[in-house]
Amino acid sequence: MIQALSSNWIYYITAGLATLPEETLHHIITCKEWEALEHGEIGEHEAVQRITASLFLPSEHERKLETLFYKNAFSNFGVSPQAIDLGSQVLQGKAWLQGNARRLVNQIEGSVTFEDTFSQFLIMEVTNDLSLLRLHPHKDLETNDDVRNTMNVAKKWNYFLDKPVGTTKTFPPDVDSTSYALLAFTPNVGVDDLLDSMLANRNGDGLVQTYWDPTRPRVDICVLTNVVRVFYKYDRSAEIQESLAYISEGLTSGTYMSGTRHYCTPEVFFFFVSQLVAAHPYAPEIQSLRVPLAKALASRMGLYEFEVTQAELDLAEASQAKGEKYEAYVPEVDSLAITLRILACQSLGLRPKGIDQDISRLASLQCDDGGWPLGWVCRYGRSKLRIGSRGVTTAYAVKALGTEAMMSAQIMNVAHLELNERPHQHYGHQDRFIAGVAGQQLSVGQP
Structure with missing residues (x-):
């Protein structure tokens, strides 16, 4: 679903997720771009660009939307809400x-x-x-x-x-x-x-x-x-x-x-x-x-x-x-x-x-x-x-x-993966997130 954590992640996350207009949220979660994102056909950044272009959203809404995708994506990986918020x-x-x-x-x-x-x-x-x-x-x-x-x-x-x-x-x-x-x-x-x-x-x-x-x-x-x-x-x-x-x-x-x-x-x-x-x-x-x-x-x-x-x-x-x-x-x-x-x-x-x-x-x-x-x-x-x-x-x-x-991240077990026929490489994305927020990978500067 998410191919890599983009270089702008920190910028997007610091924007926070404020409440978007109800009609905007409805359009987002029902549009084909959202579906394509959830099926792993496009990345989160491309999805944001397509949706904001179609809705003519201002830049601050684009940042909030990317944060929304971030939370939705990692929820699909089985990461607990607490881990996502702390991350x-x-x-x-x-x-x-x-x-x-x-x-x-x-x-x-x-x-x-x-x-x-x-x-x-x-x-x-x-x-x-x-x-x-x-x-x-x-x-x-x-x-x-x-x-x-x-x-x-x-x-x-x-x-x-x-x-x-x-x-x-x-x-x-x-x-x-x-x-x-x-x-x-x-x-x-x-x-x-x-x-x-x-x-x-x-x-x-x-x-x-x-x-x-x-x-x-x-x-x-x-x-x-x-x-x-x-x-x-x-x-x-x-x-x-x-x-x-x-x-x-x-x-x-x-x-x-x-x-x-x-x-x-x-x-x-x-x-x-x-x-x-x-x-x-x-x-x-x-x-x-x-x-x-x-x-x-x-x-x-x-x-x-x-x-x-x-x-x-x-x-x-x-x-x-x-x-x-x-x-x-x-x-x-x-x-x-x-x-x-x-x-x-x-x-x-x-x-x-x-x-x-x-x-x-x-x-x-x-x-x-x-x-x-x-x-x-x-x-x-x-x-x-x-x-x-x-x-x-x-x-x-x-x-x-x-x-x-x-510690609080909920790692998906193999049975759950097999049941949903999700590709094994999703572990890598989740591990990248977990390691990153724990300070093991996404350091702000390399020594």
Whole structure:
């Protein structure tokens, strides 16, 4: 029926399907072009052109009509309505990412925007799309080859792409940004030396500290999780067991529930740990995290409002006693937090109560331009001002909803095919759709 997904699919899908006049719809579904489309005699684009020409439809109706054909066609392939709707949203999200490629900035809560490295590595990990990244602050025409060459050599990364914003005038490189660079990419040069440098930056308890700066002896359980992920990825897991034990203890005790020094919500911790567990199914010390993580996730699904915790009140009081300006933070479950807990469940193969509610809520949060609203990625350690990113939220939402579309798609069985005498190659079209919305084939840019 559909020979290929045309290059204009994203454009057509973003137009949405609005209500056409009743007489127009009647003409469409009874005309010979529609019948020819359903019998696979012509493609969807040719059918649209013929019908719009015969009806003298304006261009906006042509786009809506093509979306109508898209939904009808994939319904005939046995794809569930939910998968079709989510697939449309995924394509819109990918279109937004492509339209903002190399311009995916962060925003400080109630303040200015700036560019960083960390969020770009987050985006790269879930999209595998080099065309979205900008890693040279003073190079406007950065190419995919430029990014590849930059990332081929392991190095310490600073959170800020250019000058620090919202903090001290000088800012040291950190192990979180550096770790995520090593997770999103696999450099050919310098990895072991860089990991040695991380080990040399441990405190007296054997925990890797966040900054390569002796004047900032910080430890964050979310940051440590990414460090552990890196050491396991590069086959040096034996050297990072103290940090792994700290993560295990924290997961069990729930000390992360009001967020951590640098992260706003526990969902960030859930996601990072879930990626560690999913990546190492045969490491018993890692798999021991699966059950407590599943329990923690189950307690959060479908929840959106929280009260300030006693821990936050105590921190606020202590900070004020030191003369520091600090207000107790109420963890906000925004679009990114919802996305992260969905992704964590998907990574672990879990389907807890409340996940369908979360998926529906995430889908409902999509903006008119195809992206998702600002989600809080992290926060400043001292001021607690949050740092948000539409790019990260949209990339992760696309991944989560794409995976859900793939899981909910109803694959036609062989008996149904034989009964209807449909050609076997229809599987290919359906698989192309499913893979595309799940982010496995229809990427917005090839690396």
